[in-house]
Each structure stands twice: as C-alpha cells, then as structure tokens.
Amino acid sequence: MRMELFAIDGLPLIKKGDDLAAMICERAELEDHDSVVIASTIVAKAEGAMVQKSDVVPSQRAINIAKRLGKDPVLVQLVLDRSSDVIIEFPLLLVENLNGHVSINAGIDDSNVDTDYLLELPHDPDASAKGIGKRIADLCGRDVSVIITDTNGRAFKIGQTGVAVGVYHMHPIRNWQGEKDLFGKELEITEEAVADELAGAANLLMGEAAGGIPVVIVRGFEYHTKDDVSVKEMYRPDNEDIIRKGLRCLRQSSD
Incomplete structure (x- = not known):
C-alpha cells in the first residue's frame, strides 16, 4: 500500500455562503475514492455557524462557572446552550455537544474569527460532509469520501491531534474482529479508528494559527463505501463508557 497526502493551497478567507466544494474542485485534480479532509472551522464559517457575542446573555x-x-x-x-451533557465543569469545561461529540468547550472557538464573534462546530457535521x-x-464527477475534522486534546497525553467530527462515504471505524493475527489467533476486540487516524495525518499538513491550510487530500487509502455512514458509529455507548462514569463521579464529589 502507498498513501499520499497533499494540501490544497490558495483558498481565500472563507465567509458565509461560500461554495467549498467548488473551491476545492478549482484547485485540485481529484480522483475517485480520494478522501477530502476539511477543517471544521471553514465549514462552520461557510455555513454561518458564528454567534455574535452581544447576542448571548450569560445565566447565573x-x-x-466562568468565574x-x-x-x-x-x-x-454558549457552550452550555450547545451541550446535551456537561461532564465536568472544573478545572475545564468538558461537554457533549448537541451532535454527540465530546470535547472541551463544545468545540467553540474564538481564534481566526472577528473579536466580536464566536465560531461553533458545524451543527450537523455528517450532513456537512x-x-x-x-x-x-456534481462539479468534478469524482466519487470521494469526506472527513470534517477538529483538533482535540487527549486524556493521559500532552498535545492535540486532529479527529473526525463528520464523515461521508467512509465508515469511521474498521472492525478487525474475526481476522487472524500473525500466529493465527483470532482478533476479538480490535477496532481501528481510521477516520481519526486520517484526520490526525492531515493535521500534520494543516498546521495551526495564521498559516494553517484547511483542506488536505488523502490518496491511496482504500476504505471508500457507498453505505450511509455517520461519525456517531465511533461514539462509545454511554453505558459502556467507564471514563465518563468516573468523571461524573468526580463532578458529583466536587459539588
């Protein structure tokens, strides 16, 4: 197997209503089954998922919490408004947003946006993808996969990495259960987070801050599907999530 990643240069600053697909098609020679990895920030901007700070009235x-x-x-x-579950409030605000993604501050950001606004995650990243x-x-005649990404921290480790928050034409998990290892033993629980792995690889090219590149093409990774897919396939069911249970206990003990 050989896999290539290349960044799409020359994208302008994205504003509400911009046609991201057209911009990508104009700047890249896409091939069938490419994976188009797109930073959630530009998707949110194109969809107008921005909130003016003056429109938000903080509750007590x-x-x-802010204090x-x-x-x-x-x-x-705004984080509370966009969350279905507040997992912990201190020393950080870790929540499950309305689409099911768990992250600090519901993925809401104030970087690379006008100082009077806050930028949300796309409201339905699977639909966006x-x-x-x-x-x-329609525009290029190419059948591609799409991954919408965000950057998240990780429990037990320093540093952030790219993760998938929305997918299209790619299952986010590859299930190896039933396959055999080198010694013929059957794998029982191995599930590979392929969408997150591709998001992390793309993030190496995307970078951060002012010089960031928001679109990366992955070529050569053959995991394309015609199935209806959702990033929610990789979210652990609440009753199996021992880390969330532990954090809830921590929250209750500190209340």
Whole structure:
C-alpha cells in the first residue's frame, strides 16, 4: 500500500455562503475514492455557524462557572446552550455537544474569527460532509469520501491531534474482529479508528494559527463505501463508557 497526502493551497478567507466544494474542485485534480479532509472551522464559517457575542446573555450558572475557570461568561453560556451533557465543569469545561461529540468547550472557538464573534462546530457535521461530497460529485464527477475534522486534546497525553467530527462515504471505524493475527489467533476486540487516524495525518499538513491550510487530500487509502455512514458509529455507548462514569463521579464529589 502507498498513501499520499497533499494540501490544497490558495483558498481565500472563507465567509458565509461560500461554495467549498467548488473551491476545492478549482484547485485540485481529484480522483475517485480520494478522501477530502476539511477543517471544521471553514465549514462552520461557510455555513454561518458564528454567534455574535452581544447576542448571548450569560445565566447565573454560566457566570459562576466562568468565574471558577477564568473564562468569558459569554463563551461559557454558549457552550452550555450547545451541550446535551456537561461532564465536568472544573478545572475545564468538558461537554457533549448537541451532535454527540465530546470535547472541551463544545468545540467553540474564538481564534481566526472577528473579536466580536464566536465560531461553533458545524451543527450537523455528517450532513456537512455529505453535502460537500455530493457537490464535488456534481462539479468534478469524482466519487470521494469526506472527513470534517477538529483538533482535540487527549486524556493521559500532552498535545492535540486532529479527529473526525463528520464523515461521508467512509465508515469511521474498521472492525478487525474475526481476522487472524500473525500466529493465527483470532482478533476479538480490535477496532481501528481510521477516520481519526486520517484526520490526525492531515493535521500534520494543516498546521495551526495564521498559516494553517484547511483542506488536505488523502490518496491511496482504500476504505471508500457507498453505505450511509455517520461519525456517531465511533461514539462509545454511554453505558459502556467507564471514563465518563468516573468523571461524573468526580463532578458529583466536587459539588
């Protein structure tokens, strides 16, 4: 197997209503079964998933949490508004957002955006990925996979990495159960987070800060599918998530 990754240069600053698929098709010679990896920030901007700070009125709960964290109460209120579950409030605000993704601050960001605004994650990243993939097929005639990414920290390790928050034409998990290892033993629990691995690889080229490149093409990784897929395939069921249970106990003991 040989896999290649290359960045798409020359994208302008993205604004609401921009056609990302057209911009990508104009700047890349895509091939069938390429994986188009796109930073969630530009998808959110194109979809208008931005909130003006002056439109957010912090509740007393948000004010209290913000005081403990040393954060802006407006940011905290927006995080609460966009969350289905607050897992812990201190020393960081770890939540499950309305789409099921677990991250600090619900993925809401104030970098690379006007100081009067906050940028959310796309509200339905799977739908975003599907829309871009279908639009690329219409414009370029290419059948591609799409991964929408965000950068997340990791428990037990320093540093951030790219992760998938939305997918199209690619199952986010590859199940190796039933396969044999080198010694003929059957694998029982091995499930590979392929969408996250590709997101992490793409993040090496995307970079961070002002010089970031928000779109990377992955070629040669053959895991394309016509199935209906969702990033939620990789979310661990609540009743099996021992880490979340432990964090809830921590939250309750500190209340």
